[in-house]
Amino acid sequence: MGAQLRVYKRRIKSISATKKITKAMEMIAASRVVRAQRQVAASTPYASELTRAVGAVATGSTTQHPLTTEAENPTRAALLLITSDRGLAGGYSANVIKAAEQATKALTAQGKEVDTYIVGRKGVAYYGFREFKVTESWTGFTDNPTYADAKKIAGPLIEAVQKDTAEGGVDELHIVYTEFVSMLTQTPVEHRLLPLSMEKTAEETAAKDVIAPLYEFEPSAEEVLDALLPRYVESRIYNALLQAAASKHAATRRAMKSATDNAEELIKSLTRLANAARQADITQEISEIVGGASALADASAGSD
């Protein structure tokens, strides 16, 4: 076997092995997307009921609450960035980080200091490498987030919002994550979570059922709101985590699919080259034999 041919064969073998891996990863990601989507769907009833309840308090009372009142002159904002722990997902992490940087820039332009909170090793690594300040970060659960994880994240954030700005608290809470639109489309989005704009929630409720009923609050509107709002933030963060997980798996699936396709393409062209090299080897061998034979024939003819 010719040296050239051997090199081609070796490359084809190594690419086939890589292709097997990417194909497997693609299929795993595809099944995980389905599971993540199911989780998003399962968490929806809770989130929508909670939104309805918050809307009910908003319309049914004139309660002022630290989590809902806008600071007159907001100077600090917290930004929660949700990335993933693992790569191999195409532009997934890069896109959401870019969105977070844009949001940070916009907030800074409005004269607000930004505290960054990060979920996922990718975001932590990015901010760590650039030595950007990170207030708090969480890693290790982005592939399969649970409600307890969302609670863990929401705790310090709510605390920061409730604290006075002068003592290191924040006036606003923004969240940047990747919204799962469909298997093919995932878009990074930025939302303001707090202060909750009561008008908006009330409008959403009003749009659905024309007359919002007058609720009786047990024990009181303030206490209901006290208990309701943290849960609301938690469920929003939980929803964002789930969507980010679904998006990440979808992005992985797509990235691995194109990797598999590329490997196939490479194998095809390398096989062609290997075939040509084999043909060239054979042709050379034949011409060598023919040349050798005719040289022998010439020699024996000359000796006669």
Add this chain to the structure above:
Amino acid sequence: MAAELHVEMVAADRSVWSGKATLVIARTTSGDIGVMPGHQPLLGVLESGPVTIRTSEGGTVVAAVHGGFISFSDDKLSVLAEIAELSDEIDVKRAERALERAKAEADAAAERRADVRLRAVAGAH
């Protein structure tokens, strides 16, 4: 009885139970409350405790609810809880073990959780 209310019990990550009922009893922070069809719109904070639902078919469903809310309007009642378990989903032995362990470790929160679970199971039978 013709009047009935529609109940949705949802936990953070799933829908636990939904159906028609004639009476729902839950424990709010200011005491037990029973909701029947035609009740005034209500929004309350729940304590950890069993929630009893008397279904239209005459059966009883008991669930252990760990904190959450009850909201009622237009004969639609929803129980929102971070964690909610139906009594027949609860593993009694595990809850008993958890109770003992919690008592030994003086973990008040865990003790209460296990206690609520056991009471929900006891209430169902």
